Amino acid sequence: xxxxxxxxxxxxxxxxxxxxxxxxxxxxxxxxxxxxxxxxxxxxxxxxxxxxxxxxxxxxxxxxxxxxxxxxxxxxxxxxxxxxxxxxxxxxxxxxxxxxxxxxxxxxxxxxxxxxxxxxxxxxxxxxxxxxxxxxxxxxxxxxxxxxxxxxxxxxxxxxxxxxxxxxxxxxxxxxxxxxxxxxxxxxxxxxxxxxxxxxxxxxxxxxxxxxxxxx
Numbered sequence: 001x002x003x004x005x006x007x008x009x010x011x012x013x014x015x016x017x018x019x020x021x022x023x024x025x026x027x028x029x030x031x032x033x034x035x036x037x038x039x040x041x042x043x044x045x046x047x048x049x050x051x052x053x054x055x056x057x058x059x060x061x062x063x064x065x066x067x068x069x070x071x072x073x074x075x076x077x078x079x080x081x082x083x084x085x086x087x088x089x090x091x092x093x094x095x096x097x098x099x100x101x102x103x104x105x106x107x108x109x110x111x112x113x114x115x116x117x118x119x120x121x122x123x124x125x126x127x128x129x130x131x132x133x134x135x136x137x138x139x140x141x142x143x144x145x146x147x148x149x150x151x152x153x154x155x156x157x158x159x160x161x162x163x164x165x166x167x168x169x170x171x172x173x174x175x176x177x178x179x180x181x182x183x184x185x186x187x188x189x190x191x192x193x194x195x196x197x198x199x200x201x202x203x204x205x206x207x208x209x210x211x212x213x214x215x216x
Contacts, residue, residue, distance in 0.1 A: 010051065029206060035194065037057065055105055063201075141157055148214030187211075
């Protein structure tokens with residue numbers, strides 16, 4: 001399996017070229033991190049020489065509750081049939097992977113600045129394997145809450161067992177605050193969830209806390 005050191009070596013030219021990139025473990029992150037993580041997670045494989053890069057976007061406040069890790073929802077696997085395996089032992093395929101990220105991915109990720117940008121990006125993803133983003137209750141509920149649309153957030157409140165188990169732990173009063181229109185409580189809770197995700201991912205050095213739309 002490939003190592004973090006090999007990922008760092010493979011991506012170093014991109015990190016040297018672009019000041020808005022940072023590497024956190026295997027995650028090539030576009031800076032700054034506000035409410036959204038944007039980047040390419042270069043995973044391992046059962047093939048010991050293969051890099052497995054996925055384009056990842058996610059709303060920070062979702063992570064402590066959902067616990068997907070860096071994967072987010074419906075990550076996009078990077079592949080070029082002309083290259084095949086991104087083979088760490090072959091400099092030409094490592095170079096091709098970098099070029100693929102640089103040409104086909106970075107500008108897309110840089111264009112995701114606001115939570116609305118994030119929602120539009122997710123809605124535009126392929127629906128073949130993971131369905132439509134619009135049908136996911138939890139992220140859309142949190143997006144509605146972050147924008148101050150509490151009525152929509154209440155209508156989107158998830159009913160899954162896993163959600164109720166986690167909500168009791170992470171924000172048991174969130175539903176009550178939505179009903180009461182308590183903007184300060186909602187904003188504080190969302191920011192607390194963001195901070196927990198940032199700490200878990202060791203991204204404190206690239207996180208820039210900013211107000212949520214409901215606070216503006």
